[in-house]
Amino acid sequence: MSFSNLTRRGVIKTGAVAGAGLALPTYLSAAAHTGFTNAPTGDTVTLGFNVPQSGPYADEGADELRAFELAVEHLNGMGDGGMLNTFSSKELKGDGIMGKKVQFVTGDTQTKSDAARASAQSMIQKDGAIMISGGSSSGVAVAVQDLCQSAGVVFMAGLTHSNDTTGKDKKANGFRHFFNAYMSAAALAPVLKELYGEDRAAYHLTADYTWGWTQQESIQASTEALGWSTVNNVLTPLAATDFSSYIAPVLNSGADVLILNHYGGNMVNSLTNAVQFGLRDKQINGKNFEIVVPLYSELMAQGAGKNIAGIVGSQNWDWKLENEKGDRYKGTNAFVQSFGEKYGFPPSQAAQTCYAQTLLYADAVARAGSFNPCAVGEALADFEFDGLGNGPTLYRAGDHQCFKDVVVVRGKENPENEFDLVEIVEVTPTEQVSYDVDHPMFAGGDLGECNPGA
Amino acid sequence: MDAILLQLLNGLDKGSAYALIALGLTLIFGTLGVVNFAHGAIFMIGAFCAVTLSKLFNMSHKATEPTGTDFLGNPKFDDILYVVDWFGEDAGAWMVDWAVPLAILFAVPIMLAVGFIMERGLIKHFYKRPHADQILVTFGLAIVLQEVIKYFYGANPIPTPAPEAFRGSFDFGVLLGFDPNAVIYPYWRLIYFAFSALIIGGVFAFLQFTTFGMVVRAGMADRETVGLLGINIDKRFTIMFGIAAAVAGLAGVMYAPINSPNYHMGMDFLVLSFVVVVVGGMGSLPGAVLAGFLLGILESFASMNEIKNILPGIDQIIIYLVAIIILLTRPRGLMGRKGVMED
């Protein structure tokens, strides 16, 4: 292969040496002339990748970081180019962004708003980052997005699934590639109908915080539209580790489906507990009892182990998409190939969204011919693209949300290895998961004006 | 009625974990006067003993002949477990399945060693230091321990299932004449409850019927006398610390199938177990057990929808609320002796 002489270490070293060469924090001296924060002067441009490195989501953050590194490598023309080769826009030539070599700095969000903002601030103020990306929780994404808005840099959200990120808390400087709770619910509904029928009674357990609420609201609305009834919605404390007291009453409630609106550790524990209680072996109203987890990631599936088998959920992307669903999802294999070669295992959906966001940002800069956040925003507005693994995608101008197909997955009964835990059940097309900008679940916010800072 | 019975059962189970952790904590506090913030980390290490044994049993080598291709198109080799190689198909599979119970044997010496090393290496220098220093140094130790575990095992929870025979749940309701599925309870949790009852009984019997135990109890009644008890007091302290570590560690081993262990599970339990100790009464062993079960049961009841509808958010704060009420009305805790840490 063309890059086989470039070892991983060599790549890091070259990148880093160039990083050390990054001269002055160019931001402030340049700001006065160019009219936006951290305008790159020299021959380099710095991106900031803000991911959880400590705390429960550290492994997810590590995977995001791998994707960012890979994206930077590809932008700088190293490696096999990954999805640059399949991306519908051909502005990126592998010579950095607009001829400037791409550098990156990293930070630790700790999955706490305060720490995430501090770390983003340091990348903006100290390292001169012009774009911030990453994160794996909605609270953090909203907090960092708000910060980037006032600092005048672009925020390319990583894994954030709450409706609010591009709903009531949307910002002109923030962009989200990942799907959201509404889309999950809309994508799941037809599959649930097909798998479990129209006459079902659902019992919701919902993490008692904003993401949980929006997820629950969305899925309740879409399942009720199918004709399902909602038996109960019980809020569980975020700090809970043992969900037995919430799960125990479920079987006797008359419900025959349990919907777990939980994420991360909450989801792993509540699902493990539910399976322990034997929910999946029971028959209620003459039907098999079923469990649905509207959103789960590969890492959460790993944490839940065998308990994930047969559980239906939704994902933004899966590494088997192109093989199983054809070349509508081209780019997938290119990305999996180059990620797999470098790290030895297939990428997660968090990695894919972070990789895509980096490429999308670089491409928008190249098309706009400027690093100015307002120019980038214009370039991304209503931008239609393809070849990044999700099929044809639209970056909607009205709320900076990407619209694309949503993958409905189910835990495999007999996974071959720890990276192959889910099977693709269905891909719900874009039309079915789209909504209007002023949809009530997304109302209350305003993009406002783009802020170039300085 | 069935709902209440159900929550009672759940509370017993949660209470078992609280009680076991608090038991060791109060043992250390009552005898040695040390506030040990690393006790949650010991519980976590116990759980990771189960993870480690399960990983050891699952260690494998590649088959010589490829059976297919992997996701990148390279040839793929099947994994063959060493235990299958060494002990044969059936015995190997049984060992993998029974990793968690087997981990008890594996964990006891490890946890005792962890306790001994902690006491000899660190804690013994802190007997005379202020509580604030003890808290800080053991908190630092807790961070170090969990970061070391994170370094080797990652941050993601690691599923560690119970043996096949104990999966699924038992329908109590049918026995008692309720509808099917009204009162069900997972087998493993029943085992957890029985196991913790056994451990608690064992600790009490040890303290009640051995000379060593009598010395310890005397020490808890009047800490100064422990110092006057003669030659080998240092050794006794160390052994006591080892026992406390083993109790928390075993609680962790058996807890692994209930919730997939992760590196910060100890911190999650730490604050709660302190509340349990204080509610039960500092240095009171029966108090720790009673308070553990009481708080577990109250927590379960607070999570019932009937109660949450009247008092929204009560399940978020019930433990702390109970702690506040107990401390204000009965500062020595439920079963604490008068005067311990009261001034």
Added chain:
Amino acid sequence: MLALTKKDLSLLLVVAVITLAAPIILNPFPSGSGMSQFNAGYPDLMQRFVIYGIFAIGFNILFGLTGYLSFGHAAFLGVGSYSAVWMFKLLSLNVIPAIMLSVVVAGLFSVLIGYVSLRRSGIYFSILTLAFAQMSFNLAYSVLTPLTNGETGLQLSLNDPRILDGASAATYPNLFGAQMNDSTTIALGNWSFTFSVGYYLCAILLLLAFYISIRIFRSPFGMMLRAVKSNQQRMNYTGLNTRPYTLAAFVISGMYAGLAGGLLASMDPLAGADRMQWTASGEVVLMTILGGAGTLLGPVLGAGFIKYFENIFSKINEGVLQAWFAFMPDGLQDFFVAIIYPFVGKGWHLTLGLMFMLVVIFLPGGLVEGGQRIGRMFRRKSRSETPDGKTTPAE
């Protein structure tokens, strides 16, 4: 001057000089050099040093003087932040009413919690404060979301009423028009120094807070607080009621926490529930003990130390390390990177934990004691060099 002794005055002056010159002092390495990773002289981090310094100074008035170890002080910081952001949303983006409200609300909240918690002492007091703070945190995250905006955190929005500000007013918290995020950068050769409005507001308030803390330490009230720590029995039989003394100390430290919270929100208008979690309360305890509880300077040092670790060490990734050791031969470079890597970047918690242990084991009095020991060592050495010094070892 300022009614301080000479020694206290010089301490205050040293702190003042260091604080005001911090944008220069904290940027010792030229940008672009490998060591510039260790520079801390950018506005956000400097503001955090100073704000957490204020928080720790206040905490020290309670813990350092009376010995009451509160595990719930983060609740007051959080309440302060929420009040400030509400003030920005409803009234005006001027920081003065916001900070005033933070201090007042945190003060009232601490009267409430202090009145109840101070009925107990020792570890029971700690658990009571912890319980109150955890309740506040859990409720802020869930049931109180209309007030706190839950997980997302309370933030400004474009349609806030802000009744005192006109339609054309500033969009960021400001002091009569000077926005908190305004800054000037001066470049000197390879060095560049950033001076920001927000930092200097914080710095001035830190100096004020530090000055008040010196006055409290040297006042009869401060003496009474130390007496409470030393012997409550004797206090009682000397005709002194300890309860109002401890409550006053609790409320003062609560107000300091409120001030810190209000400042945090002023520098960066978002208030999240994370600020109230018990780990956040634990952090200020660690800062105070690490720096030296009961000393004037200790808490500020401890705060700076921990925040530096959190922000600088966590950002050193493998690429940065490779760059540092790039001058070495490959094998050696890998070796050093492999040794250091577990302790920085995502491993910074490990370093922090080890640091706590080392400091408590070897420097029970915290960093201040460490400084004193070094000072003594130098003094002893210089004494031993004098011809008639008694410490000269015989040969």
Added chain:
Amino acid sequence: MAILEVKNVGKRFGGLQALNDVNLSIVENSVHAIIGPNGAGKSTLLNCLVGKLIPDTGSVMFDGQSVLGRKPYEINQMGISRVFQTPEIFGDLSVQENMMIPCFAKRDGSFELNALTRVTSQRDILDKAEEMMVEMKLADKRHMPAASMSRGDKRRLEIAMCLSQDPRLLLLDEPTAGMARADTNNTIDLLKQIKEERNITIAIIEHDMHVVFSLAERITVLAQGTPLVEDTPDKIKGHPKVREAYLGESQDAA
């Protein structure tokens, strides 16, 4: 006239009647000793006088006012100072600061939020503390942490702290317990000096007969929670009841 009047005081702990119908009156400007064997209820009685315990029955009047139900600090503010069996001082504070605190309590009452005034500006307090330190021969130890002094010095400091408040009644709880003979004699001399120089009533609970008979003007003997007899030292010495109940057991002490 009596400055302290104890009437029909009874106190029961579970099954133990610690005090039973105790009547006692202490005459102003006298030295009154309360003696009795271990478990006679001496400490319980003392604790009832200073507000640490509340008796079940009876009344305790100090200078015409009831002390029952008042907190220790309120009783101190009424004019009763207490010296403990083991010296209770502020160990972490300097001797000078130890001396100042009771002066503040005397001047400002039980609480005063003087957080922004300077200790060094409080001339009256400093002078008073200095005066007491000189009088009690503690002046050269002014800046020493109180905890680092000898036991005899700690005792002297504690007494000095009490005296600096000019109390009307000074209660001493076995002030020489655990002291060497020389320290005991020093303490006796000190108390004699106080008695001579100050307009003060002293009540002393003591085990050591040497101390009691060197100081006391009147002695109450307590046995099993009840006053056995009250009289002058000479009469007590020869009293058969006392011999039987008490002195018989500790000949060498007398």
